[in-house]
Every structure is written in C-alpha cells, then in structure tokens.
Amino acid sequence: MPLAVELDRSAVLTGGAPAPAPLLLLLHGFGSDERDLPGLTAHLPAALGWASLPGPFPASPYPGAAGRAWFPITTPGSPDPEPVHAATAAILEWLDQTVPADRPVVPLGFSQGGLMVTQLLRARPERFAAGVVLSGFVLAGEQPHDDELGEVPVFYGRGDADGVIATDAVERTGAWLPAHTKATVRLYPGVPHSVSAAELADVATFLEAALTA
Structure with a gap:
C-alpha cells in the first residue's frame, strides 16, 4: 500500500491579497516550519496572496533537528x-480542497x-x-508528466557557497530544469544555503513577468 500522509491544516498560515489574486504556495526547508517563509513576501509583488504549509514529517528524529520536513x-x-x-499528494489534496481551480498558483x-516545488509541477x-x-x-x-513542462516558467536560484545540497543533486538540477521547463537560472x-536580497529582487521580477505573460 502506498504511503499516505496528511498536512496539519490547522497550522497553515495565509495572507496577502485575496482570491482571485495569484497564490504563492510557500514550502519551507528541512527542520523549519510554516512560519519561516512568509517574511519573504514583503519583498515580492504586493498583488499576491500566500499560503504557507507545514511539512507532514517531523524533523526531530535527526540529531539537532527540530521543526518539520517534507521527507526524511x-x-x-x-x-x-x-x-x-x-508529501506531494498531501499538498495536492489540500490545494484541491482549499483553492479554487481557476486561481493561479505558484509554489515557492x-x-x-x-x-x-518541482514535484508539484x-x-x-x-x-x-x-x-x-x-x-x-x-x-x-x-x-x-515530465514532457509536459516545457512552457512552465521556473526560477532556480542558489548561492555558489552553498555546501548543504549534495553536488550530484546540484548538477542534476542544473541539467534537468533547462531541459524540461522554461527555466531562469541564477x-x-x-x-551560502540561504536567500539573499539580490535573489529576492530577481524572484520579484520573475514573478511579475511570469504572471503577466
């Protein structure tokens, strides 16, 4: 039987512009939670709504880790x-039950x-x-559905001093995204393993263009 998990719907945070404005779906990193990414929205286009979701797995079994995870x-x-x-199925179930089908959604x-993000796409x-x-x-x-992604705009940004993501995963991503999506790579x-002010400015520009097209 396939593994099934659920999101804690009581933990979902929402804000920004109401429907029908496009919705940013905020997905935190390992050991964090739904409170981590909403602060980024102050640097992104104001005419967007947002929802920040909690990962379905606890990060606590891992030494020194707290918070949530999307996968072990x-x-x-x-x-x-x-x-x-x-975890992908759980997010899609939440989306189907919560967000109107005609509301544009951008996972971040x-x-x-x-x-x-890439799994949802x-x-x-x-x-x-x-x-x-x-x-x-x-x-x-x-x-x-990998062959159906060619027209989906995707922003991929990372720091060249990021020592957290394994080298083979970085190389895989750098090759896969331009080959399968309409990728903007920065x-x-x-x-390091963080989000800079310059990257947020680039994301804002990307979102304005992608959602206007």
Whole structure:
C-alpha cells in the first residue's frame, strides 16, 4: 500500500491579497516550519496572496533537528521517492480542497521545499502558473508528466557557497530544469544555503513577468 500522509491544516498560515489574486504556495526547508517563509513576501509583488504549509514529517528524529520536513533525509540529495510522492499528494489534496481551480498558483520553496516545488509541477503541470526553487533540487528519475513542462516558467536560484545540497543533486538540477521547463537560472556569488536580497529582487521580477505573460 502506498504511503499516505496528511498536512496539519490547522497550522497553515495565509495572507496577502485575496482570491482571485495569484497564490504563492510557500514550502519551507528541512527542520523549519510554516512560519519561516512568509517574511519573504514583503519583498515580492504586493498583488499576491500566500499560503504557507507545514511539512507532514517531523524533523526531530535527526540529531539537532527540530521543526518539520517534507521527507526524511536518507542519502543527501537522493531521498527515498515514496515519502516525497506522499508529501506531494498531501499538498495536492489540500490545494484541491482549499483553492479554487481557476486561481493561479505558484509554489515557492526553499531547500527541501524547492524539491517539492518541482514535484508539484511534475505531478500536475497544468495546475501551476510557475514555480520558484530556492537552493533546492530535483528528484532523480523520470516521472509521467515530465514532457509536459516545457512552457512552465521556473526560477532556480542558489548561492555558489552553498555546501548543504549534495553536488550530484546540484548538477542534476542544473541539467534537468533547462531541459524540461522554461527555466531562469541564477547563481549568487558568496551566498551560502540561504536567500539573499539580490535573489529576492530577481524572484520579484520573475514573478511579475511570469504572471503577466
């Protein structure tokens, strides 16, 4: 039986512009939670709504980790696909039950959340207007809708001093995104595993263009 997980709907945070404004779906990184990314929205277009979701797994089994996770860490950069797909299904279920089908949605994720952005696009490309991957990566292997992503705009940004994401995952992502999506790729000199002011400015410009097109 496939693994099934649920989001804690009572923990979901929302704000910004109401429907029918486009909705940013904020997906935090490992060991963080739904409170982490809403602060970024102050640097993004004001005419957007946002919803920040909690990962379905606890990060606490891992030494020194608290908060939530979208999937357990097994081999860094190469997670077990089963919990990744389970988390993807949980997000899509929340989306289907909460957000009108005609409201444009843009998932924006950091680190593990960045992988979840690409998983959402790969699972249901027609549902999303664009995607934003911040210091994230893509899951290895082909998936059924990979060939349907060619017109989906995706922003992929990372710092060249990021030592957290495994090298093979960075290389995989750098090759996969331009080959499968309408990718905008940015590398930020000296930036570690974090989001810089320059990157946020680039994301704002990207979102304005992607949602106007």
